[in-house]
Amino acid sequence: MSPDIDRDTANARTLAGGVVTQVLLDGRSLSQVLPNFLDQAAAVDRGLVQELGYGVLRWRFRLEALLRQLLKQPLKRKDQDIASLLLVGLYQLAYTDIPAHAAVHETVEAVRATGKRWAVPLANAVLRAYQRQRTELDTVADRQPADRHAHPEWLVEQLRADWPDDWERILAANNQRPPFVLRINARRSDPPAYRAALDAAGMAHALLPVTEHGVCLEQPVAVERLPGFAAGEVSVQDAAAQLAAPLLAVQAGMRVLDACAAPGGKTAHILERTPGVELMAVDIDAARVRRIEETLHRLGLSAQVVVGDAAQPAQWWDGRPFQRILLDAPCSATGVIRRHPDIKSLRRARDIDxxxxxxxxxxxxxxxxLEPGGLLLYATCSVLRRENEAQIAAFLARHADARESTPDADWGRPLRHGRQLLPGDADGGHAATGMDGFFYARLMKVP
Ligand SMILES: C[S@@+](CC[C@H](N)C(=O)[O-])C[C@H]1O[C@@H](n2cnc3c(N)ncnc32)[C@H](O)[C@@H]1O
Known part of the structure; x- marks a missing residue:
């Protein structure tokens, strides 16, 4: 290999290690951290940096269980850079088809580049010992559910308590790579025409009958490569999220509030489905509100978009009631861990309260x-009962003028209140990976 190629590939491990360290040490999310590291990567390395960053965070708790067995004593907090690189090395050996000699060599070179010379023989020893003792190490790591399924212990316990029959299936689904699902814009295209464009572009796909306008691509692609993306013919949105707009049952002429709207996926879907809606989209995060505006602009839609705290309507409400309210609430995001594997590391048990x-x-x-007779749709991408079923039970107990009106459906499962989708639930077209975990409950204000 030329020295240049050596330097570039070692650099990919260095950058991936940096991503992992910033998430684990600074508590920042992958989506905050990754773009900066990708900017520093050579173009040919970007895919690898992303794959390693996501992969390590997806399998972190299992990789750490392996690493604990391979180290005589734990590394200190100030050496998280080394720990992260060791996880990057183990991930390559355990979960990728990168040739083992390249994985070890490049990772050790990345360790050398930290300037911590003591860590070079350690990295060599750890990665080579893993190759030799893999079966025994895996057997030990399989003993504890949290290590076996690569999740934090508190979350395993919570899922086991909430879903005694499904918890292991949920954990396994969380470790899958998510499907790449599109929503065809009903105003600018239709499923037959758009599918023909996908066929012409050589993009294999399946229709998702559980949705109105959803298709799943066999291979993810950069959005710019999607036919008609810039022209607003299509958006990226999981099948589970595409169920919100139909549930809200909006009709032309209605005044609709999307209370936690950014980045605007469901706002746009509501407007695409029903022309002539007066929609107000509120979100507390100004940077994310700009993304609502960009989305609406690309899709040729319009709404009143406001930066505001939905819990303080006096700041932004003009006093005219809404006939429909969507509350897609901030939540633990435990239903979308397969898309955001950093959630396993960032979320704490106490956050749920x-x-x-x-x-x-x-x-x-x-x-x-909400106007009397109107509907409020409460949604989360959580699978935890406290945020979902129990939240709605407590709300109904507090509000005598509220009735549940969640309809029967051919997706998910009915709970005492609301319907729950678990990650991996069948989407009717792509059973291998299925839908994200989501919860929906529809409430009517008694006229
Ligand atoms: C699950 S995301 C919404 C996703 C969005 N509905 C979509 O489909 O694209 C939750 C949003 O709630 C916002 N949020 C959190 N607390 C809020 C509050 N008090 N008022 C308004 N928005 C809030 C967050 O900034 C975040 O954008």
Whole structure:
């Protein structure tokens, strides 16, 4: 190999190690951290940096269980850079088809590049020992469910308590690579025409009958390569998220509030389905609100877009009631771990209390804005009962003028309140990976 190629590939491991360190040490999300590291990567390395960053975070808890067995003593916090590179090395050996000699060599070179010379023989020893003792190490790591399924212990326990019959299936689905699902814009195209464009572009795909306008591509592609993307013919949105707009049952002329709207996926879907809607989209995060505006612009849609706290309507509400409210609430995102594997590391058990309190506050603050006879759709991408079924039970107990009106459906499972999709649930067209985990409950204000 030429020295240049050597340097570039070692650099990919260095960058991937940097991604992992920033997520684990600084508590920043992959989506915040990754773009900066990708900017530093040579074009040919970007795919590898992304694959290693996502892969290590997806399997982190299992990789750490292996690493614990391979180290005589744990590394210190100040040496997280080395720990991250060792995880990058183990990930390549355990979960990729990168040739083992290249994985070891390039990772050790990345360790050398940190300037911590003591760590070079350590990295060599750890990675080579893993190759020799893989079966025994895996057997030990298989003993604990958290290590076996590569999740934090608190989450395994919570899922086991909430889903005694399904928890292992949920954990396994969380470790899958997510499907790449599109929503065809009903205003600018239709499924037959758009599918013909996908065929012409050589993009194999399947229709998702559980959705109105969803197709799943066999291979993910950069959005710019999708036929008609710039012209607003299509958006990327999981099948589970595509169920929100039909459930909201919006009709032309209605005044609709999307209370936690950014980046605008469901806002856009509501507007695509039903022309003549007066929609107000609110989100607390100004940077994310700009993404709503970009999305609407690309799709040729319009709405009143506001930066505001949905729990403080006095800041932004003009006093005219809404006939429909979508509350796609901030949540633990435990239903979309396969898309955001950093959630396993970033979310803490105590966050669930804080989130559940914030969700209850949002529900209570928005309820008075709903016209009698109107519908509020509460949605989360969580699979935890406290944020979902229990949240709605408590809301109904607090509000005598609320009735549940969640319809029967051919997806997910009915709970005492609402319907739950678990990650991997069949989407009717791509059973191998299925849908994201989502919860929906529809509430009607008694006229
Ligand atoms: C699950 S995301 C919404 C996704 C969006 N509905 C879509 O389909 O594209 C939750 C959003 O709630 C916003 N949020 C959190 N707390 C909020 C609050 N108090 N008021 C308004 N928005 C809030 C977050 O900024 C985040 O954009």
């Amino acid at each position: 804080t989130l559940a309190a914030a969700q209850a506050q949002l529900l209570d603050a928005l309820w008075p804005l």
